[in-house]
Amino acid sequence: MISNNPDSLVLEARGISKVFNTGNMFSRVQVNAVENADLKLYRGRVTALVGESGSGKSTIIRMLARIYDPTAGEIYFKGQNVSAQKGRHAILHYRSLVQMIFQDPFSSLNPVHKIDHHLLRPLQIHHKGATSKERRTLVNELLERVKLYPPEDFAYKYPHELSGGQRQRVAIARALAVEPEVMLADEPVSMLDVSIRIGILNLLDELRRDYNMAVLYVTHDIASARYFAQEIAVMYAGHIIEQGESETVIQQPxxxxxQLLLSAVPDPERGLKTATPSSEVVNPSAKNIAPSDTGCPFASRCPHVMDICRSQMPDYVRSDDNQMVRCHLYPEETNVIAMP
Ligand SMILES: Nc1ncnc2c1ncn2[C@@H]1O[C@H](COP(=O)(O)OP(=O)(O)O)[C@@H](O)[C@H]1O
Ligand code: SF4
Ligand SMILES: [Mg+2]
Structure with missing residues (x-):
């Protein structure tokens, strides 16, 4: 197993936050979508960002993709602060290093263009292939790389002529076209039939291995995170509340x-009961998360809530096995880490 040595650190978020200002001219509403999040992505490793709907996962991944500017905090690519680099040229360069795959393969491809157009565009923009003939060859290689063969059968089709899984493969091929070092995948299989999800995840895993890419896999499904990722970060109401090696987080949450997320996952090894037929936690109050400004955001749902939880947000603490947690239940066995 590749260890998380600092040399393999590729992309890092340090204390990033995002505040959305919404509402109308009569009432302004501030949404703290993400608060003070730290995340590290390593070469050749998959990190899963897990949390329920509305917890801030897409906002984090969009900040990492530089679609959104963070309200606070910085993003570092191989030690360089990229948040400070503005302008079209800087963003274009960043896109040649960090690519994103979206949840919805239906809306991420333009219905009026054939598949080859979607793959030729990034090749042209990022100056891959010297001639149009060379770029045609690259298109075929990309389609084969995502297992759409024979490539000629797909290159001249329109997106609506493909299945959801095939479209997501095209979206992956498009991201691969620039040979990125980081692949950000925002719930890449959640809109696909259950039967084809594993094929797409296996493809992403193969590409991570073959290209030694860092992958961020965003999901609401902690069971798939375990299957696919070496690291897991768990989000709740805008905060990353636990992080560590997948096996540690799964075996000793x-x-x-x-613990609540895992109690819904069928796993004979852990001997936990299956609470729901799917591994997605059905949480009717997910849309009504009302994080208090000061206390732990989970206080209203926590079976272990204490007085201090309602008034004070817990600090990050790290245990011996390099697991980080933000919860008042773990004050002394662990030491408070100074976040970088
Ligand atoms: N563009 C936006 N404008 C206003 N609020 C937003 C916007 N995007 C997300 N939010 C809010 O930020 C919070 C986190 O959303 P999101 O990052 O999409 O969560 P997730 O991907 O985990 O479902 C939610 O409360 C959502 O309503
Ligand atoms: S014990 Fe307190 S700090 Fe920990 S999750 Fe529960 S409410 Fe939050
Ligand atoms: Mg989302």
């Missing part, structure tokens, strides 16, 4: 919210 520390935060009560992670």
């Amino acid at each position: 520390k935060h009560p919210y992670t």
Whole structure:
């Protein structure tokens, strides 16, 4: 197993936050979508960002993709602060290093253009292939790379002529076209039939291995995170509340919210009961998360809530096995880390 040595650190978020200002001219509403999040992505490793709907996963991934500017905090690519680099040229360069795959393969491809157009565009923009003939060859290679063969059968089709899984493969091929070092995947299989999800995840895993890419896999499904990722970060109401090696987080979940997520996952090894038929936690109050400004955001749902939880947000603490957790249940066994 590749260890998380600092040399393989590719992309890092340091204390990033995002505040959305919404509402109308009569009432302004501020949404703290993400608060003070730290995340590290390593070469050749998949990190899963897990949390329920509305917890801030897409906002984090969009900040990492530089679609949104963080309200606070910085993003570092191989030690360089890229948040400070503005302008079209800087963003274009960043896109040649960090690519994103979206949840919806239906809306991420333009219906009026054939598949080859979607793949030729990034090749042209990023100056891959010297001639149009060379770029045609690259298009075929990309389609084969995502297992759409024979490539000629797909290159001249329109997106609506493909299945959801095939379209997501095209979206992956498009991201691969620029030979990125980081692949950001925002719930890449959640809109696909259950039967084809595993094929897409296996493809992403193969590409991570073959290209030694860092992958961020965003999901609401902690079971798929375990299957696919070496690291897991769990989000709740805008905060990353637990992080660590997948096996550690799955076998010894520390935060009560992670424990709740896992209690819904069928796993004979852990001997936990199956609470729902799917591994997605059905949470009717997900849309009504009302994080208090000061206390732990999970306080209203936590079976272990204490007085201090309602008034004070817990600090990050790290345990011996390099697991990080933000919960008042773990004050002394661990030491408070100074976040970088
Ligand atoms: N563009 C936006 N404008 C206003 N609020 C937003 C916007 N995008 C997301 N939010 C809010 O930020 C919070 C986190 O959303 P999101 O990052 O999409 O969560 P997730 O991907 O985990 O479902 C939600 O409360 C959502 O309503
Ligand atoms: S800090 Fe308190 S309320 Fe929050 S998860 Fe821990 S015990 Fe529960
Ligand atoms: Mg989302």
